[in-house]
Amino acid sequence: MDDRIREHAAILVDWSARVDPGDNVVVSVADGAHDLAVAVAEVLGERDANLVATYDAAELTRAYLRARSDDSNDSDDSDADSTPPAFDADPAYELALLEKADVYLRLDAGHNTAATADVPGPTRQAYRRSRTAIREARMDTDWVSTVHPTRSLAQQAGMAFEAYQDFVYDAVLRDWESLADEMAQLKTILDAGSEVHIETGETDLWLSIEGRTAVNSAASVAYDSHNLPSGEVFTAPADAEGTVLFDIPMTVDGTRLQDVRFTFEDGDVVDFAAEQGEAVIAEILDTDAGARRLGELGIGMNRGIDRVTDRILFDEKMAETVHLAVGRAYDACLPDGETGNESAVHTDLLTDMSENSRLAVDDETIQRNGRFRWEEGFATDST
Template identity: 65%
Template sequence: MDQRIAEHAEVLVDWSARVEEGDDVVVRVDEGAHDLAVAVAEKLGERGANYLATYVSDEVESAFVRSHDGDFDPNPDFELSMLENADVVLSLRAKRNTAAKGAVPGENRAAYKKSRTEIKARTMDTDWVSTMHPTRAHAQNAGMGYGEYKDFVYDAILRDWESLADEMANMKDLIDEGSEVRLVKEETDLTMSIEERTAVNSAASVAYDSHNLPSGEVFTAPEATEGEVYFDVPMTHDGARIRDVHLTFEEGEVVDWSAEVGERALEDILTTDEGAKRLGELGIGMNRGIDRFTDSILFDEKMGDTVHLAVGRAYSSCLPEGQQGNQSAVHVDMITDMSEDSRMEIDGEVVQRDGTFRWEEGFEE
């Protein structure tokens, strides 16, 4: 077994999830994640944790959702009971076919997601962490050989996370103290309020309120969005390819949208429910270990020259205590490349130009 798999499992269990003796841990094992699951189980045993593995497969789920009449039992008690007794949920993502959900009708996908809102919320009440084990399917999506792709994945995951957290604190401070963010580039001029919002320093650990490995972003929950934005980084969502997305916002809501590829899939997302047309997240990628786009949101949104915006659900960790942010059954990230002819401003001050942050060498006012 590749030694990096054991290192990945150790980072996941110790740094990311902070598993302790006696913790009840649910491990969601994707169909291609067997080797990582073995390594994770070994680490959990060494820590004296309790473990339950569940099998996850887009192909299996798609068969169920596609054949169902669409009237799904909301939040089944048997699954809620499992999550209510879990301290930690680890999701080991590793697809064999990244397009397996493509044949599922959009209305069925939307109904299924709505039926699982409480399950989603209960999962997020645990110390949950999602990570990815490299597979040939993901390598093919990324346009890379399998060996090259494994190197890419582990370069992104096996980082000095403590040092990166210290660097990302610069951006967190700027957002915490700011009132408005503006993004400007070709076909984009967008403003959003971050007044009284808190930013999350997403350093791949629940200790930082961060739940993805790899991570390397600073994010918050904006509101009062105005203007237009162009997302030029392609993505695959539920098996559907989406590319060259334009969104126009008025009074915080998407009022016009288009996509060069996948416009029907984009429409399915935005019409899922009332909250799907509002932003739930502004995220700023800061992981320089990710140096190319690979059609995986887990990696692409963390890349240092990018900003991503998510329509749908907002994370409560970014909101004042007692305040409820945007609610939706979806949370879908879309990415814009900020590496050229672009700038990000906070309260009129440029904090990133052409992908370079103001504290980095080469930054120009």
């Protein structure tokens, strides 16, 4: 086994999830994540934790959801008129597994990123909605998502497999404490701020962040951060006004999205368009009321991730980008007792900030053309 797989497993268990002896750990294994799962099982054994592995292969999900669908021979996702199946709400056995779990480690992988592309949209939405309590229980654990490199993901990134493996391990096997120190500066500014203004190209967006708490996402539950790799600072906007163009392409639910545009009024998406994948965007926005409001503003700060690979886990951490998610807000960003935006979805979309851009908090420029004000190359305010 590649030594880097063992290092990945050790960082996941120790730095990210902070697993203690006796912890009940669920390891979700995607098809193709076998080697990382074996390495994680070994580290969990060394830490005297308990282990249950679930098999979350996309092809199983696809077969199950298509069979559940009333209209399983219809692969046209845009057919919003078909009646979705009536899924049982939060089956008790799966809910109990997660409610009694301390840690949930998602090992993503897969052999085909389009494996679920022919699941009817209404079925997918209905399935999501039926699993709200399960999702909440999972998010109440010390959960961490990571990715094991496969040829399919390399293909999605347009990279050779070995080069993609190098990319993944460069992003994962980092000095996380040092990055956490750097990101703390931005967290301080956002925590004190009331309003964020993002300008670049067609984007001109105002976000209210009054009273919200930013997360210094340093790839560890100790930082309220649940992704490995990470390297972003994010918060939960309370309100949004203006327009945004997401010019970084990505794949959601097996479908390619390109140049998605949203217009916000009073926090709601009131108009949208996309060069590609508009039907998938429409499905997501129609999931529930919260799916039309923002759950997250994230600012990428990981300069170790130097290219888009069409995998949100990596792309959203890339320096010189910002991302917004429609749907569910993370509790860590909210004042105690306050519920933020609630939704069955959380879909991130990305905007390039590397050129001709300005990110301001309460009218003070924090980043210009991708450079933060504490970085070399930051252009002083001259406009």
